[in-house]
Amino acid sequence: MRMVAGRRVDVQRSLEAWRARLETADPARDLAAGESMGARLIVPGDIEWPTQLDDLGYARPYGLWLWGDADLRFSCLKSVSIVGSRAATAYGTHVAAEFGASLGDMGWTVVSGGAYGIDGAVHRSALGGESPTIVVLACATDIDYPLGHHDLFRLVRENGLLVSECPPGVRPTRLRFLIRNRLIAALSRGTIVVEAALRSGALNTVGHAVSLRRPVGAVPGPVTSGTSAGCHQLIRQGKAVCVTTPEEVVDLVGTIGDDLAPRRRGPVLPRDALSQVMRQVLDAVPGRGGAGPASIAVEAGVDLSTALTCLGGLAAAGYVERAGQGWRLRPGTLQ
Missing domain, CATH: 3.40.50.450 (Rossmann fold)
Structure with missing residues (x-):
């Protein structure tokens, strides 16, 4: 018996098997x-x-x-x-x-x-x-x-x-x-x-x-x-x-540095192009009823002037609209 690659091998028996094949x-x-x-x-x-x-x-x-x-x-x-x-x-x-x-x-x-x-x-x-x-x-x-x-x-x-x-x-x-x-x-x-x-x-x-x-x-x-x-x-x-x-x-x-897989991301939504402040204001606008600029500013954590500017931009982009009680999301707008 001999140890080959960590296992016992009967060399004599192996030689006899190979001799028969030859x-x-x-x-x-x-x-x-x-x-x-x-x-x-x-x-x-x-x-x-x-x-x-x-x-x-x-x-x-x-x-x-x-x-x-x-x-x-x-x-x-x-x-x-x-x-x-x-x-x-x-x-x-x-x-x-x-x-x-x-x-x-x-x-x-x-x-x-x-x-x-x-x-x-x-x-x-x-x-x-x-x-x-x-x-x-x-x-x-x-x-x-x-x-x-x-x-x-x-x-x-x-x-x-x-x-x-x-x-x-x-x-x-x-x-x-x-x-x-x-x-x-x-x-x-x-x-x-x-x-x-x-x-x-x-x-x-x-x-x-x-x-x-x-x-x-x-x-x-x-x-x-x-x-x-x-x-x-x-x-x-x-x-x-x-x-x-x-x-x-x-x-x-593959080769390190040459065969990198592209980073996988979820679907790109239109709102992804908005600035962080614009997204904050958009998130503060209710979907039903309506809210005034001051309430939206408080909810978004921005000052009133910034809220008004963002609301104007969001309205022009079709995200929000004026309602009887203030501002609300346009129907079909994703939160």
Whole structure:
């Protein structure tokens, strides 16, 4: 037994397992099969190899199979991973689609796992953007899994990349899904979780992002929704930043000072253009009946001369009008 990365590993058993695999391995056959279908193999040191994968240390892949027209290294220079629940709600699917489309139009490559739910919504919407989308698979690039995404993967091959550690013909397993999650986290500048239950594969991807010290964002959902409970827990624990728009995503994972999200404000009302004194006087004018200038001045906390001046200006702007008993708000004027 040896300790590797904080866990016990039976080295002898591992060597026996790998020795059994080597007996059936045929690299020349794999390369020929990949070439025949249009896939290519890249390894560390190749021009297309994304150097950020080196952050994985001992867990860095020995090579990656790529199928698609995009350049992996170039595409990942400005990339963000978006992950979430397979059993996505209509709300989660809507948010994922909005994020994928907007980020693509903003020049950001979207990375995800190609699964049903959030992954699929992100990839589909990103295909219509300016940047490619990258699908990181838990099987070979020639295996359509899930099968229902056959057409989606075909479009990704034409407008993005399918990425896998597995040579042609390898089927997915539960362990391979967990292993590939480290690649989703490492290929991008940060990871965003749209929807995730408390037990979710998306949270496994977040764990890798945190260990790599990459930014993590989470989209809040209804507090009654179990598919958002994982997102809420991440925010509460301080492991993720709350994000609600594509601009906030870019603010989180982008370059400091260059990719700031605009400050969000409520609707701008006409009265926002009034001076502070004018607003004070307007607030002192009753909506019914009427009040004299002296009463309005006292209520507003200004002198009579100022009140009269402001009332004249407010009347000209259509906020107030003279009434039999003094001044009142014009019908339809918001307080």
